[in-house]
Structure formats: C-alpha cells, structure tokens
Amino acid sequence: MRVILKTIPAALLILASCNNQSKQNQTTNADTTETEQLQTPANNAIPYVLAQNYFVKNTIGEDRNGIHKIETQAAFDELFSPAATMGKDGKPTPIDFDKQYVIAIISATSDLTPTIDSIAVEKQGEEIAVTYKEVLGEKQSFSVRPVAILLVDNQFQGNLKTEIQQEI
Template sequence: MKKLPIIFFAAASICLVACNSAQKADSKDSVSTTSQAEKEVDKSVPYEEAKNYFVKNTVPSGEVGARKIETQEHFDSYFGPAATMGENGMPTKIDFNTHFVIAILSPETDLKREDVHVGLSQIDSNIIVSFHEHLGEKMSFTTRGATILIVDKKYNGPVTLQESEEDHSGHDHGHDHSH
C-alpha cells in the first residue's frame, strides 16, 4: 500500500515537469511572435517634459501646432525662461548636442488649461505626437500654453501631430494644429 502514494507522487512530478516545459516552449513562441509584431507596430518614444518656460509674445498668434527645434537659438526665438520659487523652480536644462525639442504651441485662450495628454511614438523614422489639451473654466485674462518635449537625438525624424478629437471642456475648438 505504501508504494501507491510514491508512484502517484512520481507520476504527478513528471506531469508537472512536462507541463512546465510545454508552457516555456509556448512562451518562447509567443515572445518571438510578439517581437515580430512589434516591428510592424509603432514604438513608444521616451521624452522629458521641459518646465518653467513661457511662449514669447513675439511669436505670432497664428503659429500653433507641433514643431521640431534643434538649436538653442531656434528655441530662444520661441521661449523665455520662467523661473519660479521652490525646489523645482528653475527651467529644465536642454542639451541640444544630444537632444532636440518637440514644441506644441497652443492658441491663445481665456480658458484654463487643466490637463494635457501627450504620447510619442515612432513609425519607421517618423515621430507621431498624440496630443490633447483639456481646457476648463473661463478666466479673466488670456494665456498661451505650450508643451515642450525633450527627446534624445537617436529618435530623430520628421514630426507629425495627431491632435485628439476628444474635448472635455464642452467647447468645440476645431483647430488644425498640424504642420
């Protein structure tokens, strides 16, 4: 009678090892399939958002949308530093030797900029910028928002803006921001 539990245990162990090996083989197949699929799909592009800059009032109000900026001089023609008090009050440093900037200029508005959703992906050598700005309540003054993304030059390529149609503010702004 003692042999039955030992035989059962041995059979269960063999089954467990065989099942585990089959799962590993399946996962290897799915990994190679996934990597093949990734080649055909866009790849996420990492970025850092620059803080504490303002759009200069010399930038024409009609200049909206995404633009690629590759030099400090070009950047300075659009933005000025806006240092604030506190630990993170200095403008983000940008090294144009190793990085470039994707600047998304918003139109002037009297609505409060409450939230911004940004995503960068790359298809072939093209960088696709997904962008949506959530505007809220009316203010007593106008302002001009900008989103400044710092991107490593290894992701260099033409930039295209895809603005989301979603508008949480209840207003239909209907702006075309592509360039």
C-alpha cells in the same frame, strides 16, 4: 466642561487624519511629477522629458501655434523665454542640444483654462507621431497660451506627424 473635554480628542483625531491625508497627497503629487518627467517606452514609444518653466514669448504670433521640432538653442530662444519661479523646482529645465532636441507644442491663447494633456510620442516607420489632447476648461479672468516642451534624445529622429484631440 465635559462636552469640551469630549470634543478636544475628536478634533485632534480629525486634524491628525487631515494631516495624514495631506502627506498622502504630497506623495502622490511627487510620484506624478516624476512620471511626467520621464515617460517610459512601450512598444514604439519614444521616451521624453517634459521641460518646465518656459513660456512662449509675447512677440510670437498665433500663426506659430502647432508643433515644432527645434534642434538648436538659437531656434529655441526665438520662441521661448525662461520663467524661473521661487522654490526648489523653480529653475527652467536645462536643455542640451548636443544630445537632445525639442518637440514643442504651442496652443492658441485662451481664457478657458487651456491645457495640453495625454501626450504620446512614438516611432511610426520613418516618422515620429506625436498625439496630444487640447482641453479647454472653466472661463477665467485672464488668458493663457499653453505650451508643452518635450526633450527627446537625438537617437530618435524623424519627421513629425501630429494628431490633436480637442476637448471642451
């Protein structure tokens, strides 16, 4: 009986510690999401919002992979469909083509957990340089076509110039 009485407080302490750690992780995740949503400018950096809950249409061939500057809703709808999910952040990010345009990065379909990371957008003379990293991870039982959709204010115009860093 004494052993049980001694282990109950220890178990409660461990549970409380795990719950506190979980809350810290939730805060960190919330902070990360906010940071990804609006990138702050540094030097010639161009701020953008990372749009959520869209996917590349299945009818779009792999020959359309790469970077695209999209300035109209019709052109956007040719490539993408909304992917609403349950929950408070489940709606696709609204896009106002009167005030902003889209820089879309579409990568090749892969079963190696593909991601697009480390995105940077900056003004270089008359051009807009977009740098990003394509990362292939663990093998999975299904294929995914990663996409990053950046919403950029119309005040930042120029032809796109890209630099891709691949990492396996």
